Amino acid sequence: MSEITRIATKRISLPMKGSLSWGKSSKLARLEHALVKVEAGSVFGIAEAPARPSIYGETPESIEVIIKDHLAPKLLGEDAFNETALWEAFHSVANNQTARGALDIALHDLRAKLNGETLFDTAGPHQNLRASFILGISDFDTMLAEARTIFESGVSVFKIKVGRNAAHDEAVIKALQSEFSGEDVILYADANEGLDSKTAAKDLERLAKLGIAYVEEPLPVRQLKARARLKSENVLPIIADDSCFSLLDLERELDFDTFDILNIKTARTGYSESQKMLGLALKANKGVMLGSQASAGLGTLHTALFATQAGIDYPSELSFPLKLHEDVFTSALSFHKGLLAVSNLTELELKSQYLTF
DSSP states (O other), X not given: OOBOOEEEEEEEEEEEEXXXXXXXXXXXXXXXXEEEEEEETTEEEEEEEEOOTXXXXXXXXXXXXIIIIIIHHHHTTSBTTOHHHHHHHHTTSOSOHHXXXXXXXXHHHHHHHHTTOOGGGGOOSOOEEEEEEEEOOOOHHHHHHHHHHHHHTTOOEEEEEOOSOHHHHHHHHXXXXXXXXXXXXXXXXXXXXXXXXXXXXXXXXXXXXXXXXXXXXXXOTTOHHXXXXXXXXXXXXXXXXXGGSSHHHHHHHHHHTOXXXXXXXXXXXXXXXXXXXXXXXXXXXXXXXXXXXXXXXHHHHHHHHHHTSTTXXXXXXXXXXXXXXXXXXXXXXXEETTEEEGGGGGGOOBOGGGTOO
16 A cells, blocks of 8 residues: 555754854754654654754744645645655645655655665665764854864764854864864865855955865855856855755756855755756766755754765765754764764664654
């Protein structure tokens, strides 16, 4: 039986170790997410939807409502393998990125189980993944202490949130370069659209001299011409994130050649749309990494499995659960010498309270 019989959601609330600050004023201190379950008889798939009001305009409540009142009615009774019907249903509503993304991943999980497999059986050739950690904006000592802790936990790539204070950014980057001198550590920056187009090229030159490997979204997305000009100057490789919320966004960005590396976030484009985006990016000879929308363990697991595919060769954001006091799994993700071993992820089990709803 592959007919979709039930779709349900459950809110989860997970405490963080400290907070994550980025951009001009954004801050996250606790994960208020939703789980999405899709059932076909006694078989089910499950995924995580991270609510980000300041980014996508979604809340846990809105995720539940859009699924219950708009998406579920279009999917119930459909064959879980009817990709055309499911794609049309997903795109019958606008925006609601993480609600649709989680629903899509839950369906992929369901299909694998209906085929007598798991999502692990569909993983690609990369079984050891270079993981990166998102280092949010904070005071100097806090940022340095967190980086030390994360490095000791086995992660050796840091995405440093920058853009609020250039002098502070420079001090942090120099301290990290000194702290990890001689180690296989990569530092890159995320400006979250916070730089000024008039000075962005010089800002990127300064970051390059400090040893930053690449930079994510230096300019506001709306400044399309300015972003294209900045990319053409080839000061630092540019990562596209906020500018590529969707497949249609990616097509626009490729037309104007605004970036070097695509940051795909399965939390917002699921597996189906992410797969199409991966194909387009590779065809255009762009680099690819997988990003986190501050996902807990389940979302991170699904991101990691997608990141195993050929062509995804940049470090991916797979370590956010290290910022959590508690997670949805009975055991924690573990990293060794900068890598997340996909084979070890098969041991992860959801806590019972996250399975029944």
